[in-house]
Amino acid sequence: MRSLVNLVLRFRFGGIVFAAAALAIAISTAGQAETTAPIDWDKLNSEALGYFRDFAKFDTTNPPSNTAVAIDYLKKLLDHEGIATETFESKPGMVSLVAKIPGPAGVKPMLLMSHADVVPAVGANWTHPPFGADLSDGYVWARGAIDDKAHGIMALMTMIALKRGNVPLRRGIELMVNPDEEAGGANGAEWMVKTHWDAIDPAFAFNEGGGGAPDWLGLRGTSFQIAVSEKRVMWLHLTLRGKGGHGSVPKPDNPNLVLVNALHRLLENQPPIRITPIIAQAMDTIAPLEPFPASFELSHLELSEMNKLAIAGVLSPYNIQALLRDTISLTMLNAGVKVNVVPTVAEASLDCRLLPGTDADAFLKRMRDLLGDERFTIDYLQHPDEAPPSPSSGEAWDAIKRAVEKNFKGALVVPWMTTGGTDSRFLRERGVPSYGFVPTILASGEIARVHGDDERLSVENLNRGIRTTYDLAIDLCAAKD
Structure with missing residues (x-):
């Protein structure tokens, strides 16, 4: 600090005001240096x-x-x-x-x-x-x-x-x-x-x-x-009530059978591919860096044929494909109390994830149509956010x-x-x-x-x-x- 003061005093030609200002700046700078230490x-x-x-x-x-x-x-x-x-x-x-x-x-x-x-x-x-x-x-x-x-x-x-x-x-x-x-x-x-x-x-x-x-x-x-x-979380619980009975007598209205068949239709018909603006921007960013033909496919995902080729190739990982559509995953099943008893209630939980912009009501209507049975009740475990x-x-x-x-x-x-x-x-x-x-x-x-x-x-x-x-x-x- 003393050397800084001496430096100011030696350059007095600018007058007392200049010297005072310079001294203030020097003191301020020195103070910052003393309090802001480098990180070890x-x-x-x-x-x-x-x-x-x-x-x-x-x-x-x-x-x-x-x-x-x-x-x-x-x-x-x-x-x-x-x-x-x-x-x-x-x-x-x-x-x-x-x-x-x-x-x-x-x-x-x-x-x-x-x-x-x-x-x-x-x-x-x-x-x-x-x-x-x-x-x-x-x-x-x-x-x-x-x-x-x-x-x-x-x-x-x-x-x-x-x-x-x-x-x-x-x-x-x-x-x-x-x-x-x-x-x-x-x-x-x-x-x-x-x-x-x-x-x-x-x-x-x-x-x-x-x-x-x-x-x-x-x-x-x-x-x-x-x-x-x-993706927006939409957790659902499905319940189907029907007639129970003895396990030795197979019936087509067995709630388990109805539930399994309905779930098969639902899961085999996942919603269609939809490229969101976020994914489109990401693909536009990486496409020029990819080798051919992936570079061409990713830069033309709006074309259905290019879409299919990319999904079979560079976009084949499941975690990537899950970002290209709304998804429905079966995560829980619950039914039955004993091996020889047809249950009266069968239940399933679904982990659905919606893309930004998906209409949740339209998604739910499509699901009901695929389930195909009015006896199903669907309860929200978590509503999708906006x-x-x-x-x-x-x-x-x-x-x-x-x-x-x-x-x-x-x-x-x-x-x-x-x-x-x-x-x-x-x-x-x-x-x-x-x-x-x-x-x-x-x-x-x-x-x-x-x-x-x-x-x-x-x-x-x-x-x-x-x-x-x-x-x-x-x-x-x-x-x-």
Whole structure:
């Protein structure tokens, strides 16, 4: 500091006013240098790994989605850093956390979302205990490692790094961790949006639902599919009542037989292919990078013949084809009490996923026509939402592209839609652009572990995810010179 003052005094030719101004600038600059320290990424990553393993050890299986203890763990870490936190309990044990680093008044914040609940795991089928969070072969093995606890730690460490660095902000940043995502979110993100919107109210949000993949759809290198929308969840329960009787006397009105035949008609006649604008934009993006003839097929999907060729070839994976039509999956059957008794009631549950723009009433009418029996009753287990897609342009989208380019050189960024539902839909319904973006690279074999056995995430993915999330926050929230 003394050398800066001497420098100003030696250049007095501009007068006292000039010298005073120069001194003020020097002092201001020096003060910023003293308070904004560079990040020791090795130290931060090591710290994050410990937090990740601790967080993954909490059994937050849904049901019952008891996240209270896990959320309390995260809250204490944030409180220790001097970051403002607040918790919200929708039902006993179902606790959401909101943490904030405020920015200027009148400027809506950026929101980093994740969920703390996980799907059940059968420990006997795992190489490592599902809630042991073992570190082995460069991976953390745990239920929720990918879906979605590491993602939550990426957001946590971003908040901590910003706070410790005293980073000046032009926009505040928030973290929200919810329960109940794996059961539809009614007691988690949906409840927060409906009853505590004033606790978040962001300009845009970043959540799970999209990430990086190597050699995706035959492309060379890494591609990031950023979720700007998702198929709309429509869960249905079918009930058929009929005449029971003795199992030794086969009858055509056996409720089981009627149900099985009706389901066969329904499932063998899936709705037709429909290319949504999101998928069309994605295919237009990747078509020039594909070899012939895939490049030609993808750029002409509006032609039925090209459509068929692409589906038989480059678009043949089931998870891709599920994005080209509304889908109906049979997931549960229930009937009968004894082997020699024809039941009076047969039931089935269907997981239907609708594309953006599908008329839900028309979809349901088509289903009734295919079932072909007026005795069927159809009850909603979950109604499809009306959330609009988020834009694949603008401030948030451009920041995603810059963060990917900085940390994953040469990676392609593509707007995408997910087959599964996420909590993003509740914010999209409120008009908040929300993006599925988890900055990791997962091969198909690793993706298959999500909701399966031996779920795990590499330490390398965790570290790169933290750095990319931090860069995204700096891009969108840090004060500019």
